[in-house]
Amino acid sequence: MKELELGAKIGEGHFRECYAVKGEPGLCVKKLKPNLTILQRLHLNLLRRKMNQDEYNTYSKLPEALKPYFNPVIRAGRDYLVTKRLMDYDGSHSLPVSDYEKVSNKQFWEEVEKIVALFEAHNLWFFDAFQLGTNVFVQRLSEDHWRPVIVDYKRHGWRSYPAQLNLLCNSEKKKKFYRKYERFVGLFMGDTVSR
Numbered sequence: 290m291k292e293l294e295l296g297a298k299i300g301e302g303h304f305r306e307c308y309a310v311k312g313e314p315g316l317c318v319k320k321l322k323p324n325l326t327i328l329q330r331l332h333l334n335l336l337r338r339k340m341n342q343d344e345y346n347t348y349s350k351l352p353e354a355l356k357p358y359f360n361p362v363i364r365a366g367r368d369y370l371v372t373k374r375l376m377d378y379d380g381s382h383s384l385p386v387s388d389y390e391k392v393s394n395k396q397f398w399e400e401v402e403k404i405v406a407l408f409e410a411h412n413l414w415f416f417d418a419f420q421l422g423t424n425v426f427v428q429r430l431s432e433d434h435w436r437p438v439i440v441d442y443k444r445h446g447w448r449s450y451p452a453q454l455n456l457l458c459n460s461e462k463k464k465k466f467y468r469k470y471e472r473f474v475g476l477f478m479g480d481t482v483s484r
């Protein structure tokens with residue numbers, strides 16, 4: 290694969306920032322933030338040395354039914370990750386849920402429920418998938434059909450929260466997931482689609 294030239298910064302999270310790629314509107318690159326705190330560096334070096342490769346492996350091992358809801362990782366190295374940049378049906382870039390006040394689309398929320406049912410079925414608890422709407426995007430496949438797509442799925446085990454030993458236990462992971470999920474629903478589900 291040829292060298293990629295980074296464009297504008299398009300987002301940032303706790304550990305990484307995300308850049309557009311010049312001449313490749315369908316790609317973006319995540320890199321570690323240059324200004325991580327000492328605590329964050331310690332956490333990374335001790336427990337999450339291979340965060341990007343881990344995310345790549347996680348994607349490869351996902352149950353097939355979940356893959357359409359996870360943004361694919363294309364290439365991962367120690368300090369970077371190349372991934373798809375989501376596009377809507379009209380050619381614009383998809384936006385994270387956090388950019389919406391409410392996501393008023395019935396099909397979107399039906400698919401969110403489907404994702405959660407699949408997490409249940411496979412006992413997979415991605416804590417941060419729905420965290421405050423920054424890790425899940427709204428991909429508009431048509432005017433009426435909107436789909437949730439998770440772009441950040443690195444946290445699903447004890448290593449993400451090493452101080453919380455209770456997360457070695459599956460039921461605790463599930464509890465943590467649901468706490469964040471309920472908050473997400475409360476924040477972003479519009480009145481038009483209330484349960």
Ligand SMILES: Nc1ncnc2c1ncn2[C@@H]1O[C@H](COP(=O)(O)OP(=O)(O)O)[C@@H](O)[C@H]1O
Pocket residue numbers: 299300301302303304305306307317319360372373374375385423424440441443
């Ligand atoms: N595939 C993507 N397309 C567009 N923006 C993205 C994509 N992946 C991540 N981002 C943006 O970059 C931010 C940081 O990426 P993320 O993977 O969540 O990093 P962190 O590990 O620091 O949480 C996201 O919150 C989102 O706004």
Ligand SMILES: [Mg+2]
Pocket residue numbers: 302303423424441
């Ligand atoms: Mg994130």
